[in-house]
Amino acid sequence: xxxxxxxxxxxxxxxxxxxxxxxxxxxxxxxxxxxxxxxxxxxxxxxxxxxxxxxxxxxxxxxxxxxxxxxxxxxxxxxxxxxxxxxxxxxxxxxxxxxxxxxxxxxxxxxxxxxxxxxxxxxxxxxxxxxxxxxxxxxxxxxxxxxxxxxxxxxxxxxxxxxxxxxxxxxxxxxxxxxxxx
Amino acid sequence: xxxxxxxxxxxxxxxxxxxxxxxxxxxxxxxxxxxxxxxxxxxxxxxxxxxxxxxxxxxxxxxxxxxxxxxxxxxxxxxxxxxxxxxxxxxxxxxxxxxxxxxxxxxxxxxxxxxxxxxxxxxxxxxxxxxxxxxxxxxxxxxxxxxxxxxxxxxxxxxxxxxxxxxxxxxxxxxxxxxxxx
DNA sequence: GGGTTCATGTAATGGGTTACATGATTCC
DNA sequence: GGAATCATGTAACCCATTACATGAACCC
Numbered sequence: 001x002x003x004x005x006x007x008x009x010x011x012x013x014x015x016x017x018x019x020x021x022x023x024x025x026x027x028x029x030x031x032x033x034x035x036x037x038x039x040x041x042x043x044x045x046x047x048x049x050x051x052x053x054x055x056x057x058x059x060x061x062x063x064x065x066x067x068x069x070x071x072x073x074x075x076x077x078x079x080x081x082x083x084x085x086x087x088x089x090x091x092x093x094x095x096x097x098x099x100x101x102x103x104x105x106x107x108x109x110x111x112x113x114x115x116x117x118x119x120x121x122x123x124x125x126x127x128x129x130x131x132x133x134x135x136x137x138x139x140x141x142x143x144x145x146x147x148x149x150x151x152x153x154x155x156x157x158x159x160x161x162x163x164x165x166x167x168x169x170x171x172x173x174x175x176x177x178x179x180x181x182x
Numbered sequence: 183x184x185x186x187x188x189x190x191x192x193x194x195x196x197x198x199x200x201x202x203x204x205x206x207x208x209x210x211x212x213x214x215x216x217x218x219x220x221x222x223x224x225x226x227x228x229x230x231x232x233x234x235x236x237x238x239x240x241x242x243x244x245x246x247x248x249x250x251x252x253x254x255x256x257x258x259x260x261x262x263x264x265x266x267x268x269x270x271x272x273x274x275x276x277x278x279x280x281x282x283x284x285x286x287x288x289x290x291x292x293x294x295x296x297x298x299x300x301x302x303x304x305x306x307x308x309x310x311x312x313x314x315x316x317x318x319x320x321x322x323x324x325x326x327x328x329x330x331x332x333x334x335x336x337x338x339x340x341x342x343x344x345x346x347x348x349x350x351x352x353x354x355x356x357x358x359x360x361x362x363x364x
Numbered sequence: 365g366g367g368t369t370c371a372t373g374t375a376a377t378g379g380g381t382t383a384c385a386t387g388a389t390t391c392c
Numbered sequence: 393g394g395a396a397t398c399a400t401g402t403a404a405c406c407c408a409t410t411a412c413a414t415g416a417a418c419c420c
Contacts, residue, residue: 002407013323019371027310030274031333039408041373062416064371092212093275100332103325128209141195143285150282150343151213157339161332184379201399221380223401244388246399369418377410384402391396 003035005082006098007043008071011053012079012105015070018044032097044069052078076105083110090121112169119162126155185217187264188280189225190253193235194261194287197252200226214279226251234260258287265292272303294351301344308337 010021018040025034035043044067047053052075058066071079083106087095096118103111133140133148140148192203200222207216217225226249229235234257240248253261265288269277278300285293315322315330322330 013325017371018373027314028329028333030272030307031329036409037372038374038410042407045373060371062370064373064415066371090212097329097332101325101329103328104323105325125212132209141286143195143283143287146285146347147210147213147279147283149347150279151210153339153343154336157335161335165328165331199399200401218381219400220382220402224379227401242399244398246387246401248399365420367418367420370416372414374412375410376412378408380406380408382403382405384404386400387398389397392394 001033001092001094001098003039003043004047005079006032006102007040008047008052008075008079009098009102009105011069011071012076012102015056015068017066017068019066031094032101033094047075051075079105080110083114086117090125091118108169108173112166112173115162115166115169119159119166122155122158122162126152126159129155183215183274183276183280185221185225186229187261188214188284189222190229190234190257190261191280191284191287193251193253194258194284197238197250199248199250201248213276214283215276229257233257261287262292265296268299272307273300290351290355294348294355297344297348297351301341301348304337304340304344308334308341311337 007021010016010024016024018037021040022035022037025032028034044053048055048069052072053069054072056068056070058068060066083099091099099114103114106114129148129151133152189203192198192206198206200219203222204217204219207214210216226235230237230251234254235251236254238250238252240250242248265281273281281296285296288296311330311333315334
């Protein structure tokens with residue numbers, strides 16, 4: 001995974017230091033991954049050099065100065081562009097969660113679009129898995145059968161969650177538009 | 183991820199060529215990952231050099247010769263050793279599926295042990311997630327809340343699947359032992 | 365006294381992906 | 393005619409992890 005977009009997305013939520021980003025991810029490794037300091041800091045430096053973020057150095061008496069990074073206009077534009085384009089091959093779960101956690105940086109319509117895309121991808125993955133299994137479920141080895149069951153269970157749960165979440169977001173959108181237009 | 187153990191585990195199921203391994207993984211990228219040819223072939227070369235696998239070259243008229251790799255005794259020993267030791271930090275989902283798919287290379291008792299360990303890890307992840315959420319569910323941003331819900335849903339499904347699978351394996355073990363001893 | 369938290373940074377290392385090279389057959 | 397399948401391999405590149413460096417305050 002490349003953490004460039006992800007780090008930018010975290011800064012899209014609110015200005016943070018590299019240390020803050022790392023802290024926010026502690027306990028979430030299994031869902032989003034946990035980039036090392038080396039990775040975060042160098043990503044931050046690169047983003048700064050490209051003008052996608054700005055820094056504010058906050059000196060502290062004893063501890064090294066905090067460097068709080070904020071997203072720039074150019075950075076927000078790139079984030080928007082990135083949000084619009086889907087990975088053609090399909091995001092991994094971690095990549096999806098990375099997009100999900102920075103939902104605040106994008107519009108509700110954009111978020112709905114993300115979830116719709118994810119729904120399609122997961123549905124396709126589930127379908128191809130089921131197809132594979134139908135043909136050779138009987139003669140498949142134990143390992144393959146276990147993976148097959150496991151994959152179907154995870155896919156079904158994710159589809160259900162996506163449908164549920166999309167439903168709630170859709171209701172909110174209707175309600176908001178109802179207030180605006182009525 | 184390091185594909186060394188995984189490739190060895192695939193060969194533990196049955197002798198295969200590099201191309202076979204890659205083919206077996208097509209359509210399973212989202213679950214186990216899909217190493218590139220470059221990665222698979224160099225891994226195979228390294229395993230060969232370490233004496234963990236052997237090759238059998240099968241010439242073909244027009245196509246390049248198939249190189250079918252088989253696991254050696256040393257390889258099987260290493261696989262057993264690897265199976266016994268758990269990643270201290272907890273496996274990622276992909277790493278777990280990698281272990282799962284090569285269930286045929288290990289004993290049923292070993293498999294049960296694997297699933298038990300995974301159950302512990304997922305339970306711990308779920309617990310820390312819930313703990314995090316309880317404190318600041320109200321003031322958390324939308325993205326964090328979505329990830330929280332998503333993570334709980336996935337964790338619950340996996341726990342249920344693990345319990346179910348462990349139950350079935352346990353029954354089979356009892357049945358087998360029943361035949362043996364009675 | 366020793367481990368943990370806060371806070372940043374650099375350099376080496378490892379290993380996976382991408383791109384390239386080769387080459388005949390088969391399907392559209 | 394062009395794309396896909398079968399089948400292996402090498403080299404460059406990218407980038408994440410690991411290890412190292414610095415330094416004070418706080419808790420057991």
